[in-house]
Amino acid sequence: MALLTLHRIPSISTTPDEGLQRRGRLQKRESFALVKGAVLLLEDGKSGSLHQEMSRTPTSPVKQSSGAPDMRHTHLRAMIEHLRPEDTVKLAVQLDSVSSVRVRYLIVVSTLANKHESILLGMDFPNSDSDHCTIGLVLPIWSNTQVYLDGDGGFSVSSAKETRIFKPVSMQTMWSVLQVLHGCCERAIKAALIPGSGLEWARHYHRHIESDRNCLNEWEVMNDLESIRKDSDGQSSAERVSSEILIKEHLRDIMRTEDLDNLTSKMVHATLETRIGFDMRPYKEYIDNEILVTMAQMDKPSKIFDYLYLGSEWNAANFEELQKNNVGYILNVTREIDNFFPESFNYMNIRVYDVEATDLLSHWPATFNFINTARKSGQAVLVHCKMGVSRSASTVIAYAMKQQHWTLDVALTYVRDRRSIIKPNEGFMKQLQTYSGILNASQQRHSALWKRKSRDQRQKSVRNEERGEEEKTA
Numbered sequence: 001m002a003l004l005t006l007h008r009i010p011s012i013s014t015t016p017d018e019g020l021q022r023r024g025r026l027q028k029r030e031s032f033a034l035v036k037g038a039v040l041l042l043e044d045g046k047s048g049s050l051h052q053e054m055s056r057t058p059t060s061p062v063k064q065s066s067g068a069p070d071m072r073h074t075h076l077r078a079m080i081e082h083l084r085p086e087d088t089v090k091l092a093v094q095l096d097s098v099s100s101v102r103v104r105y106l107i108v109v110s111t112l113a114n115k116h117e118s119i120l121l122g123m124d125f126p127n128s129d130s131d132h133c134t135i136g137l138v139l140p141i142w143s144n145t146q147v148y149l150d151g152d153g154g155f156s157v158s159s160a161k162e163t164r165i166f167k168p169v170s171m172q173t174m175w176s177v178l179q180v181l182h183g184c185c186e187r188a189i190k191a192a193l194i195p196g197s198g199l200e201w202a203r204h205y206h207r208h209i210e211s212d213r214n215c216l217n218e219w220e221v222m223n224d225l226e227s228i229r230k231d232s233d234g235q236s237s238a239e240r241v242s243s244e245i246l247i248k249e250h251l252r253d254i255m256r257t258e259d260l261d262n263l264t265s266k267m268v269h270a271t272l273e274t275r276i277g278f279d280m281r282p283y284k285e286y287i288d289n290e291i292l293v294t295m296a297q298m299d300k301p302s303k304i305f306d307y308l309y310l311g312s313e314w315n316a317a318n319f320e321e322l323q324k325n326n327v328g329y330i331l332n333v334t335r336e337i338d339n340f341f342p343e344s345f346n347y348m349n350i351r352v353y354d355v356e357a358t359d360l361l362s363h364w365p366a367t368f369n370f371i372n373t374a375r376k377s378g379q380a381v382l383v384h385c386k387m388g389v390s391r392s393a394s395t396v397i398a399y400a401m402k403q404q405h406w407t408l409d410v411a412l413t414y415v416r417d418r419r420s421i422i423k424p425n426e427g428f429m430k431q432l433q434t435y436s437g438i439l440n441a442s443q444q445r446h447s448a449l450w451k452r453k454s455r456d457q458r459q460k461s462v463r464n465e466e467r468g469e470e471e472k473t474a
Contacts, residue, residue, distance in 0.1 A: 118184040
C-alpha cells in the first residue's frame with residue numbers, strides 16, 4: 001500500500017462563475033491510500049462550511065509517499081480532473097476488461113453540496129499508458145439501489161431501472177467497493193432519495209459521457225453473470241449441512257493462505273471445486289455469503305483487550321477508525337507496509353516477513369513494553385501485519401501470555417475467540433512454545449516457593465562446606 005496526496009485542478013468547467021473557479025483553485029488537498037487495483041480517500045476528520053473550505057487550506061494527516069505507482073497516480077489525477085470542484089472521489093477500483101490494452105475504473109463520487117448523495121462513474125482509459133480518460137457510465141445511488149454479489153467474481157448494482165455488472169480485479173478491491181456502496185445506499189435511504197427527485201448534479205456527468213462504443217458496450221454487457229437464484233440440487237438437509245461445513249473449512253483456509261490482492265471469488269470457487277471434488281454451483285450463494293463473512297472478520301480490527309486491537313494493513317490505513325477506537329500507538333509487524341500516519345501516532349516497527357525462519361521471539365520483550373506503554377497512557381494500541389493472521393497475532397499471543405500469566409493454550413484460545421482467522425505459522429508456534437517455557441521459568445524463579453527452595457539449597461550448600469572443612473581439620 002502507498003500514500004498519495006493530490007491538489008485538485010479540475011479541467012471541466014461547469015459554469016463561468018468566478019466563485020466556483022476560485023473554489024476549485026483553493027480546494028483542500030486530498031490524500032489517498034493506493035493498493036493493487038484500488039484507491040481509497042483518506043478522510044482527515046475535519047469538516048466545515050463552504051466558506052471555511054474556501055478561506056483556508058487544511059493539512060491532510062497523510063504525507064505523500066514517493067512509492068506511489070506512477071501510472072495509478074496519473075490515472076487518479078486524470079479522473080479527478082473530470083470532476084466538478086465541489087465533488088470528490090471516495091473510492092476508485094480497477095475493473096477487469098475484455099481488452100488487454102484498455103483500463104477501466106469504477107469510482108464512487110460524492111459532493112460537498114449534499115453528503116448523502118453519491119453517484120457511480122465508469123472511467124475508461126483506452127490505452128493503459130495514457131492519461132487520457134473518458135466517462136462511460138453514470139449511475140446515481142437512489143434509496144432503492146440494490147447491490148448483489150455473484151459467484152463469478154463480480155457484483156451487480158441495480159439503480160432505478162438500470163442494472164450494471166462490475167468485476168473488480170481482485171477480491172480485496174471488491175470488498176473495499178462493497179463496503180463503500182453499502183454505506184452510500186444507507187445514506188440514500190435516510191435522505192429518501194427517490195428516483196427522479198434529487199441528484200440533479202448527476203446530469204452534469206451524463207452530459208459528459210464521451211467513451212467510444214467499444215467501451216460503452218463493455219459497461220452495458222449483461223450476459224457474464226447469472227441471475228441470483230436459490231440453491232436446489234435435491235440433496236437432503238443433512239447432506240447439505242455436511243457439505244457446507246466442509247466448504248467453510250476449506251474456504252477459510254484458502255482465504256488465510258492466499259494473497260487477497262490477487263484472489264477473485266471466481267478463483268475461490270474453482271479452488272474449492274478442485275480441493276473438494278464436487279460441483280460448487282449449487283453452493284454459490286452459500287460460498288458468496290461465507291466470503292463476505294470472512295472478509296468482514298479480516299477487515300475489522302479485533303478488540304483483544306480494552307487497550308489492544310489486532311488487525312490488518314487496512315485497519316492501519318483507516319484514520320477515522322483509528323481515532324474512533326482511541327488508538328494512539330501502532331505496532332507494525334511487517335517488512336512490506338509503510339507507517340501511514342507517522343505524525344499522528346506513536347509507531348514501533350518490527351520489520352520482518354511472514355516466513356517460518358523469521359525470528360520474532362527476540363522482539364517480544366520490546367513489543368511487550370511498547371504495548372504496556374500504550375496501556376498506561378490511557379490510549380489503545382493497534383498491532384497489525386498484512387492480514388492480522390500470523391505475525392501480529394503471534395506477537396499479541398506472546399503479550400497475553402506474559403501480561404496475564406497464561407499458558408500458551410489459554411492465550412491462543414483467548415485471542416482466537418476474538419479473532420477467529422488467526423493462524424501463526426509453524427515457526428512462530430515453535431517460538432511461542434519456547435517463550436512459554438521462558439516465562440514459566442521466570443515465574444517460578446520469582447515465586448515464593450522457588451525462593452524458599454533456593455534459600456534451603458544455599459543453606460544446605462553452606463552446611464556441606466562447613467562439614468567438609470571440619471573433616472579436613474580432624
